[in-house]
Every structure is written in structure tokens, then in C-alpha cells.
Amino acid sequence: MKIKEIKLYGFKSFEQETKFLLNPGITAFVGPNGSGKSNIFDALRWVFGEQSMKALRCERNEDLIHMSADGKSDSNFAEVTVTIENENFFPQFGSEFEIKRRFYRDGESEFYLNRVKCRLQDIQALFLNSGTLTYSFLELSEIERIIHGDTKEMFDDVAGILKYQERREQTKKRLEQTEQDLLRLEDVISEMERTVRLLKRQARQTQLYQELKEEYKKLSLILLYTEYKNATAELKDAEESLNNYNQKKQGILVKLNHLEEERQRLKNELALQETKRTKLIDEINHLNEEIETLQQELIGYENELREFSIEYERKATSLQEKEDYIKNLTTRIEDYEAKLKDVNNELLTLNEKLAQEQENLERFSGEFVEATRKKEGLQRQIDAIIEHMQALKNELTRLELNKANRENILHKLNQEKEELIVIASRQSEEQANIEQEINKVVAEQDRISKIVTELQNQVLATEAKITEIANDIQIRQNDLNDCKLLIDALSNRLGKIENVKFVKQQFKEKFLGIYRDYITVHQGYEGIIDICLYDTLNFFLIDDISINDLKNLPEGRYGFILRKEKKKRDIPEEIKMFKPIAEFCEFKSHKELLKDILSDFFLTPSFDEALKYAELFPDYGFVTPDGVLFYKNSIIIQKGGFGYFQITNKLNEYQSKAETFQNEIIFLTDEKRKLSNQLSQMRSEIENYKEQLFSLNIKKSELSMHLNTIKNKLDSINSDIGEINNEKNKLTSEISEMNNSINEILHRISEHEEMFAQMEREKEQLEDLIKEIEGRIDEKNKELNQIMLKVGILKELKSVTERNISDARNEIARFKTEIEEITKLPAEDKRISLEQKINELKHEIQARKEKKVSLENQIPEKIIQELTKNLDSIYEEISRIQKEQDEIQNLIMQVNFRIFELNHKKEELIKKAKEEFQTELVEYVPEDIPDVEQRLNEVKERMAKIGEINPLSLSAYEEEKKRLDEFLAQRNDIIAAKQNLLKSIAELDLRAKERFIETFKEVKDKFNQVFSRFFEGGEADLILIDPDNPLTSSVDIVVRMKGKRIKRINQLSGGERTLLAVSLLLAFYLVKPAPFCILDEIDAPLDDVNVVRFNKFLRELSQHTQVVIITHNRATMEYADYIYGLTMEKPGKSKIVSTRLEDLEPVGVEEQ
Known part of the structure; x- marks a missing residue:
């Protein structure tokens, strides 16, 4: 892929349309400063998607558009078009494709890919995913x-x-958005949980309160029923007591009647006896008359006088009794009248108080009715205002909602209209190409999918090999670790001789070495030599020794062997048949001295012979092949490989094995690394293909959606715009009317709220007044009930007292009549006359005295006295019974009052049960519950502790709990999405880390190569400051110039730093090569020698890469295949001149 043509129009200093034809090799743009060379570099960066105005050397976007010096020929837009020869670099395009970018002064920017309008991100994604433009643009700022x-x-x-x-940032933004959503949701959930907890607590309180209320109702009804039952029972008892008292009263009345009858009978009998006595007296008188006749008149007078005296005495006695009884009745009447007076006074006082209280009650009732009437009227006004306010608020809400809907619709209509206008200008042009592009995308997806499947199979096979090698490495590593452990253990068992260095310094030239270092043992005899020499192996060999040599030795145990000739002794003939131990050793030096130490030890073939000869020759040592030593009456046995030479042999053996394992691990690790590199390469290829598939899927989806959108929108776009305009006018008018209505309603709501607040205050005042009046009325009713109850009792008492007074007065009248009859006695003169006569006839009395005595004895005086006594007793009994009658009457009044109270209590209990608990107490059937009063008190206390409750909390809790559960489900979904995003970020980091480390190693190698070419004999290296975190670690550069020490980049001279930076840029380019390379004066800081080296590098690079360089350097121009010269004849306008150095003929320049 290479750039075939560049076309500029209105871009910076290029006013007219200017074309540049670029060919393979090196193309140089030269010219004086300010001629516009770098504008070509900026144009290429701009058309390939550069957005930074700083990188384009502009302060604002408008600076990209050409502006003339006089301002008359300013361009309206800037446009750069690049035609690229594809060479199958992008399979979705043909042999050529075109990229164009246009920018208008109004800020609108357009991108075209093959003359089809597209987005900036489409251009950026095209080259970003392919990696072609990573380091196609190099400038001094780099x-x-x-x-x-x-x-x-x-x-x-x-x-x-x-x-x-980019994907990580997108994912991170989504993660941040997700975290923000989660945070907001957590806030909402936290608030809702707090609300739910509050509502749950309120609901529990409400439920508990309702349960307690039901229990309170049940217990209260039981208690009310119990009180009602007790009152009924007590009422029944009271009625029975009243009947009993009435019966007693009737019994007392019967007794009084009986006593009265008995009194009357006694009175009659007394009268009869008196009559009888009168008859006897008459007989005596008749006798006296006879005597008087006989004795002449004296006796008669005497008898008459005597009769008169007796009659007077009798009547005087009866009169005194009646007067005493009348006094008693008079006293009782006075008591009754005083009591009646008190009752009348109390009744008068109570009636006056009753009238006053009734008057107060009527006044309070009138005030209560008036206040209630005012409150009801005020409440009706408040209800009307609330209803009116609610209607206004509903109307306001409806208007605001309608207004918001219409404004939202209007905003959407404006957006829709703008979008429709823009879409209408581009949809027709795009529709024809989309279907063809979709077919190309599908074909490309099929091709890439097959490649990915093949690569994945290769990855699985390679991973299996790597796993097998890793297992082998692990096995050998385990064996190596075991060897190392044994080596360490043997080394520790072998030990080191202490203070060797100090002894060597102390004895200096007298020090010859250590015994064991001069001896080598034949194979198989190590144990025998070890047991014979034992500690002697660690003795120091010295030439001479003095007491001074031993004084400064540090603490420890030392053995020394002096190099002196020892006098040989003759070996007995009996033991010469045994081999000396010295024959199994080799001595490096001091052979005689060292050999002489072993001269006393012999190898015997058996244990019995060794024992035998040891007893015969105790000064010699005899050792068996099994390692049993007989020496100087001692037997030494060594089991196991604890000897120095045995340990040394094993140590050498394991060290050899460890080295073998180490070499095998290195070989397998290298093989694993090669396979891992292959695997990484294959995975990288798979990722690249997956990225292409991802891009193709996105592109296909976007194209399909775009195509459907185009088909739907093109049919309705024109009619929609007209309908939108009509709808906008209509909505604008409606919104204006709604604003007026809303303002009016807000004003009316404000007025009503003020009226509502005022009326609420008045209502609260009336409610307080009504409560106060109700309290007064209740108090007055209680007082009236008490007064009426007292009045009834006093009236009953008055009636009883009046009857008692009447009865007493009748008795007094009757007794006065009787007294009047008694007081009708003879006159006093008659008595005197009779006395005179008696005195005169006294002599006659004596004569008749005996007869008189006889007759007097017949008179019933005792009977009359007994009858009189009985009458007095009856009078006393009558008084006692009347007193008992009074007491019973008082009890009857008390019982009547208690009956009244109980009936009133029953009525109050029935009323309370009906008003408070809506229950007919008479029909209520209670449960059998013990300790009702105690439980009721406990329920009251618990209800008081609960306090006020929210009766709507139960339904509110259920609703909020349901909403909370929905939000919790949303939170779980968001958390799952967050985990997926974190997993995606981790996968992206892992892929980026692997790719970064791989590329870093490649750059490191290329950088060293390029640096060595620029600095002969020099070396360079790249170091990650934090190798554990390569994606965030900064990179340090260290170099070693020929004959110099290692330096960092900040320790180099200015030229060295520049050349090092150029080397790194070129290393980047070599690692990530592009079909073309555009350089902007990058050779400016180089000296002549390095410019030549740089140009030679460019020449090599141009064999497979199209090179475009902007330069001032003559040496660079000499290496160029094509040169474009730029000048600026007029201010602000660049002019082009081109030449090919081979034939100096102008090529490919076209200026319009």
C-alpha cells in the first residue's frame, strides 16, 4: 500500500486545488522556511484523522482554512484528498481507495471513504485496527x-x-457509569431500606398496637361485663335488702299496731277496774250512808270526803303520767321539726343551687351549640377551600404535565426536523452502496472465520505441547530441588574448619595447609581412611610452632601436624602380611610426612584377625573392610556415610546430577519459550482476526441498521417535515395559553392557602373552646346528678319526718283530751266543807272504819297500778320500735340511693361498651381469662409506651418492601454487570500486557541495532522501571558509547540525545513498519556524518516503504528520488516546483 496522490484545496497556504503525485522510493519536499512544506505534513495527518489542533499547529479549527493577505480570496472550506494504492492491504476495497476530509467555516466537518460519507471514527478504526499509521508520521516533536x-x-x-x-477506557467508562448507577442505586436502596425499616418498625408497632387494642377491647369488655355483672348482682342484693327492710318496716308497723291494740286493751281494762273500784266505793258510800243514817250524817260525810280524796289521788296520778308522755312527744316533735327545718333549709339551698347549676348548664349548652355550629360552618368553609385548592392543584398538575409534554414534544420535533434535513441530504447517496458493502463484509467474515478456526486448532496443539514440556520441566525442577537439598545437607554435614584464615595469618609462612587437602583416596576405601584419620583430616600442616603462636588463637579446638622427619620403626613380621592403609591413598605433596601418619594402620580381611592382632600389637591399628577399627585397646565403628571422603564423593555425585537437571531444564525452557512465542504469535493473529471480525460485525450491524433506517426514512421524510412545522406552531400556541393558565392558578392557590391557614387557626381556637365547654358541661352534669340525688334523699327524709310529727301531734291531742277529762275534779270548797264536816263527824268515822276498811280491801288498786305499769312499758316499747322504725327508714333510703347508683352505673357501662367497643354488653359472652385487671393494666402500659402510630404503615410497608425488592434485583443485575466489566478489563489488560512485553523486546533489539549503526561500537538498552506492571511502568534508556561507561539519556550531550531519539523512532518504525513513512525535518539536528548514516538507512527503508521527507539538508536531497520545491511568491500562497533527480524533468505537478 502506498500513497498515489495528494490533493489539497483551501488548506492553510494552498489556496487553489493542488495535486502531488507520489512514487515509490524517497520523495523530498524542500524550500525556505515559511514556504508551506510542513503544511503538507499537517494535511496528511489531518486527512488520516488527527484531531489535535496543537499537533496541526493551529489555535482553532478555522486556521486550517486558507486566508488571503488582503482577505478578498478567502476559502470557504478546507479539503484534503488522498488516493491510496491498496495492493490488497484492505481486502474490502479494490486496487485503489480514496479518503477525503472537508471542513467548513461554520464548524461542520465531513469525511468520505471512497466518496461515501462516513464518520471520523470509521477512518480512525480502519487504520488503528490495521496498525498501518502507528509511526507513519515522524517529526521533531517526537x-x-x-x-x-x-x-x-x-x-x-x-x-x-x-x-x-480504547476499549479499556470505554469499558472503564461503562464501569464508572455502572458504579455511578450502583452508587445512586445504593443511595436509593439505603434511603429505601431506612424507610422500609422505619415503616417495618411502624408496621410492627401498628400491628402490635392493633393486637393490643383488640386485647384491650376484649379485656375491657370482660372487665365492663364483670362490673356490669357485679352491679347487677349487687343491685339484686340491694333490692332484696330493700324488700327485707320493707318487710321489717311492715313488721314494725304490725308490732306498733299490736302494741297500740294492747295499750288500748290495757286502757279499757284499767277503765273496767276503775269502774269496779267505783262500784265498790259506791257500795262503801252506800254503807256510809247507811252508817250516816245510823250515825246521822257524819259517817256519810267522812265517806264522801274519803271518796273524794281517793278519786283525786287516782286522777292526779293518771294526769301526771299523761303529762310526762305529752312532754316526751313534744320533745320528739321539736326534734322532728328541727330536723324538718334543717331538711327544708338544705332542700331550699339545694334547689337554689340546682336552679343555678341548671341555668349554668343551659348557658354552657348554648355556648357549646353555638361553638359547634361555628366550627361546623368553619369546617364546611375549610372543606370547600380544600376541595377548591385540590381542584386547582389537580388542574395545575395537569397543565404542567401537559406543558412539559408539549415542550418535550416540541424539543423532539425540532431535533427531529434538524435530523431529517441532514438525513435527507445524505440518505439517497448512501443507500446504493450499503448492500454491496454488506455482501463484502459477509464474505470477509467467512474467510476470517475459517482462518481463526485453523489457528485455534494449532493453538490447542501447541498448548498441549507446552503443557507436556511444563510437566517435564516441573519433574526435572523437583529432581533439581531434591539434589539441591541433598547438596545443602551434605555441605552442612561436611562443615567448615573454623578460624582457617586466622591460623593462616598467625603462622604466616609456617602454615602449609590442611591435611585433607593433600590426600586423595582410592575408590571404595573412603570409609576405611575416614575411620582411621577421623579428626586428623582437619589438622593444620605447619613447619614449626612456638608458644607465642598459640597465645593469640581464638577459642576453639585446633590440631597441628609438624613437618618433621619421624624415626621409622620396624614393623613386626607377623603383621607385614596385611596391606598398609597408606597404599590406598595418593598424596599431592609432603608424601612422606602424610604417609607416615597412616603407617600404623593395616587392613585385615576379617573381624577375628583384626581383633587377634590388635590384642597382640595394641600400638598398631587394624581395620576391617566393613569399617571396624581396633586401635590402642579401643574399637571404633562407623555406620553410614558420615566420613569426609564419603560425603565428598556423594556431594560430587549430586552436584553432577544437579548440573545435568539444570541443563535439561534450560533446554526444555528454551523449547517452551519458542513454543510460547509461537503460541503468542498465533494468539496475536487470532486476536487480530477476531478484532477484524468484531469490526466487521459492528460494520455489518451498522450497515444493516443504516439501510433499514434509510428505507424507512426516505419514504416519510418530506411529509414529516411539513407535519412537524404545523405541530410546532400548534404546540407553541398551546404552551403560551398554558403558561397564562398556570400563573393564574398559582395566584388563586396562594390566596386559598392564606384563607386556609387563617381558617385553620380559627378552627383550632373553636376546638379548644369546645373542649373547654365540654369539660364544663360534664362537670356540671356530675354536680347536677349529685344535687338531684341529695334532693331525692332529703325529700324522702322530709316525708318520713312529717309523718312522724303528725303521728306525735295526734297522740298529744288524744292525751290532752284525756287530761281534760281527768282534771274535771270537785271544787276546793267542797273538800274544805267535807273536811269540816269530817272534823265534825269524826267520831262517826271511827264507827264505820272497820266496814270501810273491809270495802277498801276489795278495791283493785294493785290491778290498776299493774295496768298502769304495763301501759308505761308499752309506751316505752312503742318509743323503742318507733326509733327502730326510723333507723330502718334511713337504711331503706340508703338502699334506694345505692339502687339508683347501681342502675346509673349499669347504664353507664352499657353506654361505654356501645360507644367505645360497639358491643351490646347485655348480650356479650366473655371469655374465661384470669387476672383481667392486671393484664389490662399491662396492655395499657404497653399501648402507652407504643404511643402514636401510623395506621397506614402496614400497606405502606408492603408497597415500599415490594419496591425495595425490585431495586435490590436491579442492584444484583448491576453488580453482575460490574463483575463482567471488571473481567473484561482484566482480559484486556492481560492481552495488552502480553502484546506490550512482546513488542518491547522487539523494540529493544531493533533499537540496539539502529543505535549501533549510528554510534559505532555503542550499545543501547531499554529498561522497564516497574517490570511487574509494564502497562503503567515508565521506560528508561541507558547507553554505552564506545570506550565510555553506561549513561542515561539525560547525561548525554544534545547531539547524542537527538541521535538516540532518532534511533528509537526508527526502531519503532522497524518494529511496526508502515507502507509509507512521512518525516518532517527529522534530520535537522544531525551532523553531517550522522545525516549520511541516516540517509543510508532511509535508502534501505525505501526498498519496501514509500518515504516522504521534508528537509533543508542538502545531503538528504541528494538521496531523494523525487523533489518537490515549495516557495511563496505571494504572501500566504504556496507554489510547487517538482523534479526527478535522474532526468531533471518535471513530473506530476498540476496546479489549478
Whole structure:
């Protein structure tokens, strides 16, 4: 793929349409400063999707459009068109395709792909997914970025992870949006949970309150029924008591009647006795008359005087009794009258108080009726205002909703109209090409899917191989680890000789070494030598020793062997048949000295022989092949490989094995790495193909949707615009009318709210007044009931007292009549006359005295006295019974009052049950519940603790709980979506990390190669500051110039830094090669030598890449195949001159 043609119109300094034909090889644009060379570089970047005005050297978008110096020939838009020879780089296009970008002064921007209008992201996605433009544009600003250490974005760019980053950013934005949604939902859920908890608590309280209320009702009814039952029973008892008292009263009346009859009988009998006595006296008188006749008149007078005296005495006694009884009755009457007076006074007072209280009650009732009437009237007014306000608010809500709907519709209509106008201008042109492009996309999808399937099969096979190799590596790694553990264990068992360095320094030239370092043991005899020498192996060999040498030795155990000739002793003939142990050793130096140490030890073939000769020759050592040593009456046995030479042999053996395992692991790891590289490459290819499939799927979906939209919209677009205009006019008029109505309603609502507030205040005042009046009326009713009850009792008491007074007065009248009869006695002169006569006839009395005594003895005086005594007793009994009658009458009055109270209580209980609990108490059948009063008190206390409740909380809780469950389900869905997004981000990070590390290694190799070419003998390296996090780690550059130490980029000179930056840019390009490379004065900072090297590199690069360079350097011009010269004859207008260096003939320049 290469650029065939560039066409500029109105772009910066190119006023007229200007074409550039580009050929393979190196094309250079030259010219003086300010001639417009870099504008070509900007034009190419712009048409390929560059959006940064800073990168395009503009302050604003309008600066892209050509402006003449005089302002008369300014362009209306800027346009850049690039024709590209495809060469099958993009299979969806033919041999050529065209990209065009146009920008108008009004800010509208257009993109065309093959003359079909498209979007900026389509252009960017086309080249971003293919990676062709990653480093097609190189300029000095890139060098500055490298010099200042800003290379991370470049590495990301060349690694091709921008698409991952873009997708990651999109996914991250979706994640942030999801988190925001989740956060908002959490806030809503938190608030709803708080509300639900509150409602749940209220619902529980309401439910509990209702249950308690039902229990309160049940217990109260039971208690009311119990009180009613008790009152009924007590009323029955009271009525029975009243009957009993009435019966007692009747009994007392019967007794009084009986006593009265008995009194009357006694009176009659007394009268009879008196009559009888009178008759006897008459007989005596007759006798006296006879005597008087006989004794002449004296005796008669005496008798008459005596009769007169007796009669007077009798009547005087009866008169005194009656006067005493009258006094008693008079006293009782006075008591009754005083009591009646008190009762009348109390009745008068109570009647006056009753009249006053009734008057107050009537006054309070009138006030209550008047206040209630006012309240009801005010409530009717309030209800009317509320109803009117609600109607106004409903009308306001309806108008606002209608207004919002119409404004929303109007806004949508405006948007729809604008969209329809824009769509109408482009849909007709796009429809014809979409179906053809869809077919191409489907064919390409089929082709890529087959390739992906083949690659996936290869990936599975490669992964199986890698797994097999990894298992082998793990097995060998385990074996290696086991060897290392054994090596460490053997090394620890072997140990180190302490203070070797100090002994060496102490003895200096006298120090010869350590015994074990000078001896080598034949294979198979290591154990025998170890048991014979034991600690001697660790002894130091020295030439000489003095006491001073030993003084400064540190704490520890030391063994020394002096290099002195030892006098040889003769070996007994009996043991010469055994081999000396020294024959199984080799000595590196000091052979005689070292050999002499082993000269006393011999190898015997059996245990019995060793034991035998050890007893015969105790100064010699005899050792068996099994490792049993007999020496100086001692037996030493060594089991296991604990000897120095045995451990050393095993240690060497395991070290050899470890080295073998290490080499095998390195070989397998290298093979695994190669397969992993192949696998990464295949996965990368699969990802690339999947990205292409993803892009194709997106493109296919967009094209299909676009095609359907076009077909639907083209039919209705023209008619819709006309309908939209009519609808807009209609909506505008309706919204204006609604605004007027809304303002009017708001004003009326405000007035009604003020009236409502005022009336509510008046209503509250009336309610307070009514409550106060009701309290007064209840109080007055209670007082009236008490007064009426007292009046009834006093009236009954008055009636009883009046009857008692009447009865007493009748008795007094009767007794006075009797007294009047008694007081009718002879006159006093008669008595005197008789006395004179008696005195005169005294002598006659004596004569008749005996007869008189006889007659007097016959007179019933005792009977009369007894009868009189009995009458007095009857009078006393009557008084006692009348007193008992009074007491019973008082009890009857108390019982009547209690009956009245009980009847009133029953009526109140029935009324309370009906009003409070809507229950007929008479028909109520209670449950059998113990301790009702205690439980009722507990229920009251619990209800009081609960306090006020929300009666609507139960239904509100159910509704809010249902809504909360819906929101919780939404939260779970969002959390699941969040987890999926996090998983997608992790997968994108993993892919980007793998691709970045792979590309980083490639750039590292290429950079070193390019750097070595520019700096002969130099080396360069790239280092990740944080290798564990390569995607976020910055990159450090270190170099080593020939003959110099390693330096960082900030330690280099200016020229070295520039050339290093150019080397890195070229390394980027080599790793991510593009079909064409556009360079803007990138050779400017280089010296002549490096310019030549740079141009040679460009020449090699141009063999397979189209190179376009903007330059001032003559050496670079010499390497160019084609040169375009730019000048500016007129201010602000660039002019083009071209030449091919081979024939110096103008080519491909066309100016219009």
C-alpha cells in the first residue's frame, strides 16, 4: 500500500486545488522556511484523522482554512484528498481507495471513504485496527518527547495496544457509569431500606398496637361485663335488702299496731277496774250512808270526803303520767321539726343551687351549640377551600404535565426536523452502496472465520505441547530441588574448619595447609581412611610452632601436624602380611610426612584377625573392610556415610546430577519459550482476526441498521417535515395559553392557602373552646346528678319526718283530751266543807272504819297500778320500735340511693361498651381469662409506651418492601454487570500486557541495532522501571558509547540525545513498519556524518516503504528520488516546483 496522490484545496497556504503525485522510493519536499512544506505534513495527518489542533499547529479549527493577505480570496472550506494504492492491504476495497476530509467555516466537518460519507471514527478504526499509521508520521516533536522521557505513549502506540486501551477506557467508562448507577442505586436502596425499616418498625408497632387494642377491647369488655355483672348482682342484693327492710318496716308497723291494740286493751281494762273500784266505793258510800243514817250524817260525810280524796289521788296520778308522755312527744316533735327545718333549709339551698347549676348548664349548652355550629360552618368553609385548592392543584398538575409534554414534544420535533434535513441530504447517496458493502463484509467474515478456526486448532496443539514440556520441566525442577537439598545437607554435614584464615595469618609462612587437602583416596576405601584419620583430616600442616603462636588463637579446638622427619620403626613380621592403609591413598605433596601418619594402620580381611592382632600389637591399628577399627585397646565403628571422603564423593555425585537437571531444564525452557512465542504469535493473529471480525460485525450491524433506517426514512421524510412545522406552531400556541393558565392558578392557590391557614387557626381556637365547654358541661352534669340525688334523699327524709310529727301531734291531742277529762275534779270548797264536816263527824268515822276498811280491801288498786305499769312499758316499747322504725327508714333510703347508683352505673357501662367497643354488653359472652385487671393494666402500659402510630404503615410497608425488592434485583443485575466489566478489563489488560512485553523486546533489539549503526561500537538498552506492571511502568534508556561507561539519556550531550531519539523512532518504525513513512525535518539536528548514516538507512527503508521527507539538508536531497520545491511568491500562497533527480524533468505537478 502506498500513497498515489495528494490533493489539497483551501488548506492553510494552498489556496487553489493542488495535486502531488507520489512514487515509490524517497520523495523530498524542500524550500525556505515559511514556504508551506510542513503544511503538507499537517494535511496528511489531518486527512488520516488527527484531531489535535496543537499537533496541526493551529489555535482553532478555522486556521486550517486558507486566508488571503488582503482577505478578498478567502476559502470557504478546507479539503484534503488522498488516493491510496491498496495492493490488497484492505481486502474490502479494490486496487485503489480514496479518503477525503472537508471542513467548513461554520464548524461542520465531513469525511468520505471512497466518496461515501462516513464518520471520523470509521477512518480512525480502519487504520488503528490495521496498525498501518502507528509511526507513519515522524517529526521533531517526537524527538523532544523522547529526550524528555515521554516515551510510554510511544511504546503503547507501537505495541498496538491503543485499541485495547480504547476499549479499556470505554469499558472503564461503562464501569464508572455502572458504579455511578450502583452508587445512586445504593443511595436509593439505603434511603429505601431506612424507610422500609422505619415503616417495618411502624408496621410492627401498628400491628402490635392493633393486637393490643383488640386485647384491650376484649379485656375491657370482660372487665365492663364483670362490673356490669357485679352491679347487677349487687343491685339484686340491694333490692332484696330493700324488700327485707320493707318487710321489717311492715313488721314494725304490725308490732306498733299490736302494741297500740294492747295499750288500748290495757286502757279499757284499767277503765273496767276503775269502774269496779267505783262500784265498790259506791257500795262503801252506800254503807256510809247507811252508817250516816245510823250515825246521822257524819259517817256519810267522812265517806264522801274519803271518796273524794281517793278519786283525786287516782286522777292526779293518771294526769301526771299523761303529762310526762305529752312532754316526751313534744320533745320528739321539736326534734322532728328541727330536723324538718334543717331538711327544708338544705332542700331550699339545694334547689337554689340546682336552679343555678341548671341555668349554668343551659348557658354552657348554648355556648357549646353555638361553638359547634361555628366550627361546623368553619369546617364546611375549610372543606370547600380544600376541595377548591385540590381542584386547582389537580388542574395545575395537569397543565404542567401537559406543558412539559408539549415542550418535550416540541424539543423532539425540532431535533427531529434538524435530523431529517441532514438525513435527507445524505440518505439517497448512501443507500446504493450499503448492500454491496454488506455482501463484502459477509464474505470477509467467512474467510476470517475459517482462518481463526485453523489457528485455534494449532493453538490447542501447541498448548498441549507446552503443557507436556511444563510437566517435564516441573519433574526435572523437583529432581533439581531434591539434589539441591541433598547438596545443602551434605555441605552442612561436611562443615567448615573454623578460624582457617586466622591460623593462616598467625603462622604466616609456617602454615602449609590442611591435611585433607593433600590426600586423595582410592575408590571404595573412603570409609576405611575416614575411620582411621577421623579428626586428623582437619589438622593444620605447619613447619614449626612456638608458644607465642598459640597465645593469640581464638577459642576453639585446633590440631597441628609438624613437618618433621619421624624415626621409622620396624614393623613386626607377623603383621607385614596385611596391606598398609597408606597404599590406598595418593598424596599431592609432603608424601612422606602424610604417609607416615597412616603407617600404623593395616587392613585385615576379617573381624577375628583384626581383633587377634590388635590384642597382640595394641600400638598398631587394624581395620576391617566393613569399617571396624581396633586401635590402642579401643574399637571404633562407623555406620553410614558420615566420613569426609564419603560425603565428598556423594556431594560430587549430586552436584553432577544437579548440573545435568539444570541443563535439561534450560533446554526444555528454551523449547517452551519458542513454543510460547509461537503460541503468542498465533494468539496475536487470532486476536487480530477476531478484532477484524468484531469490526466487521459492528460494520455489518451498522450497515444493516443504516439501510433499514434509510428505507424507512426516505419514504416519510418530506411529509414529516411539513407535519412537524404545523405541530410546532400548534404546540407553541398551546404552551403560551398554558403558561397564562398556570400563573393564574398559582395566584388563586396562594390566596386559598392564606384563607386556609387563617381558617385553620380559627378552627383550632373553636376546638379548644369546645373542649373547654365540654369539660364544663360534664362537670356540671356530675354536680347536677349529685344535687338531684341529695334532693331525692332529703325529700324522702322530709316525708318520713312529717309523718312522724303528725303521728306525735295526734297522740298529744288524744292525751290532752284525756287530761281534760281527768282534771274535771270537785271544787276546793267542797273538800274544805267535807273536811269540816269530817272534823265534825269524826267520831262517826271511827264507827264505820272497820266496814270501810273491809270495802277498801276489795278495791283493785294493785290491778290498776299493774295496768298502769304495763301501759308505761308499752309506751316505752312503742318509743323503742318507733326509733327502730326510723333507723330502718334511713337504711331503706340508703338502699334506694345505692339502687339508683347501681342502675346509673349499669347504664353507664352499657353506654361505654356501645360507644367505645360497639358491643351490646347485655348480650356479650366473655371469655374465661384470669387476672383481667392486671393484664389490662399491662396492655395499657404497653399501648402507652407504643404511643402514636401510623395506621397506614402496614400497606405502606408492603408497597415500599415490594419496591425495595425490585431495586435490590436491579442492584444484583448491576453488580453482575460490574463483575463482567471488571473481567473484561482484566482480559484486556492481560492481552495488552502480553502484546506490550512482546513488542518491547522487539523494540529493544531493533533499537540496539539502529543505535549501533549510528554510534559505532555503542550499545543501547531499554529498561522497564516497574517490570511487574509494564502497562503503567515508565521506560528508561541507558547507553554505552564506545570506550565510555553506561549513561542515561539525560547525561548525554544534545547531539547524542537527538541521535538516540532518532534511533528509537526508527526502531519503532522497524518494529511496526508502515507502507509509507512521512518525516518532517527529522534530520535537522544531525551532523553531517550522522545525516549520511541516516540517509543510508532511509535508502534501505525505501526498498519496501514509500518515504516522504521534508528537509533543508542538502545531503538528504541528494538521496531523494523525487523533489518537490515549495516557495511563496505571494504572501500566504504556496507554489510547487517538482523534479526527478535522474532526468531533471518535471513530473506530476498540476496546479489549478
